Amino acid sequence: MKPVLAPMVRAGFIGMQRLSAKYGADTLYTDAIFPQNIISSNIFESQDMLLFIRKDIRVLYLDKSLLPKTCVQLVGNDPEILSTCINILSPYVKRIDLNCGCTRNFTHQGGYGADMLNKPESLLSLLKTLVHKHPDIKFSVKIRLLQTEINTTQFIRDLLQTGVGEINVHMRGIQQERDKDEADFKQFARIYKQIDKTEQVKITANGGIISIKDYLEFKSLFDENNVPRVMLASGAVRNASFFRVICTNIEGKEIKEYPLKQVISQNDRNTKPIKVNIHKSQRDS
Numbered sequence: 001m002k003p004v005l006a007p008m009v010r011a012g013f014i015g016m017q018r019l020s021a022k023y024g025a026d027t028l029y030t031d032a033i034f035p036q037n038i039i040s041s042n043i044f045e046s047q048d049m050l051l052f053i054r055k056d057i058r059v060l061y062l063d064k065s066l067l068p069k070t071c072v073q074l075v076g077n078d079p080e081i082l083s084t085c086i087n088i089l090s091p092y093v094k095r096i097d098l099n100c101g102c103t104r105n106f107t108h109q110g111g112y113g114a115d116m117l118n119k120p121e122s123l124l125s126l127l128k129t130l131v132h133k134h135p136d137i138k139f140s141v142k143i144r145l146l147q148t149e150i151n152t153t154q155f156i157r158d159l160l161q162t163g164v165g166e167i168n169v170h171m172r173g174i175q176q177e178r179d180k181d182e183a184d185f186k187q188f189a190r191i192y193k194q195i196d197k198t199e200q201v202k203i204t205a206n207g208g209i210i211s212i213k214d215y216l217e218f219k220s221l222f223d224e225n226n227v228p229r230v231m232l233a234s235g236a237v238r239n240a241s242f243f244r245v246i247c248t249n250i251e252g253k254e255i256k257e258y259p260l261k262q263v264i265s266q267n268d269r270n271t272k273p274i275k276v277n278i279h280k281s282q283r284d285s
């Protein structure tokens with residue numbers, strides 16, 4: 001199954017999306033967006049792009065040619081607000097992801113992101129409502145591992161019952177940090193194998209797959225013809241041609257190409273930290 005580009009605030013900009021698509025990424029997640037910001041945006045549309053602007057700040061920038069692959073990630077927990085936002089997006093985008101994996105303080109304070117995993121019943125009910133209200137939208141949800149393997153397995157089964165089409169599992173726990181803690185490939189593999197075979201296709205693995213070596217280690221835990229779809233974040237920023245390596249099984253052949261041009265030409269203050277990342281990854285490689 002083809003890999004997908006993870007939602008990444010600041011890193012998921014349009015240049016990154018274009019380059020990932022060029023190298024075979026199947027789905028392109030936008031960064032996490034507050035639905036209120038979409039609701040209060042003005043929409044500007046040209047022949048090839050859509051721009052959502054709120055108070056002179058760009059909230060969402062979509063390349064029309066990439067819309068069939070685009071999934072907008074929302075961060076929120078209010079069914080009415082989410083639904084209003086989805087109604088605004090639905091003429092353009094047919095895929096929506098709910099962020100239930102972000103562990104930043106602001107999500108904890110607001111009761112969304114990974115905090116929603118602490119109230120599984122409310123989350124399941126919210127997803128059922130959204131799926132029911134928006135039958136033309138394919139929903140996905142991005143979660144983390146729960147405290148026990150049994151809990152995560154049961155929770156994934158419950159999520160599948162809500163009608164969401166995809167579950168993206170960040171293979172780290174809620175208390176873990178992506179820069180410090182290793183992703184738990186083995187736990188994910190055990191959970192994946194507990195899920196009904198017909199449903200496995202809806203589960204995507206994310207976290208810690210940064211290099212070809214990581215991918216081969218991950219892949220070795222599964223049967224050759226039943227390797228789960230993977231979602232790349234830091235690995236894609238490091239080198240977007242990683243998508244091509246996974247798609248084609250060309251081991252070791254990476255092309256060094258970076259979306260620098262787009263980063264600089266966007267002249268956007270939000271992209272500054274990524275400029276640093278990309279320059280750094282060029283130095284490292």
Ligand SMILES: Cc1cc2nc3c(=O)[nH]c(=O)nc-3n(C[C@H](O)[C@H](O)[C@H](O)COP(=O)(O)O)c2cc1C
Nearest residue numbers: 006007008009011031032170207208209233234235
């Ligand atoms: C710069 C950056 C921004 C991120 N922003 C988001 C986000 O907006 N929404 C989200 O669900 N995850 C976000 N993440 C988390 C990634 O989607 C992913 O779950 C995490 O980085 C683990 O994958 P990795 O080990 O391949 O980097 C972000 C990660 C990075 C590196």
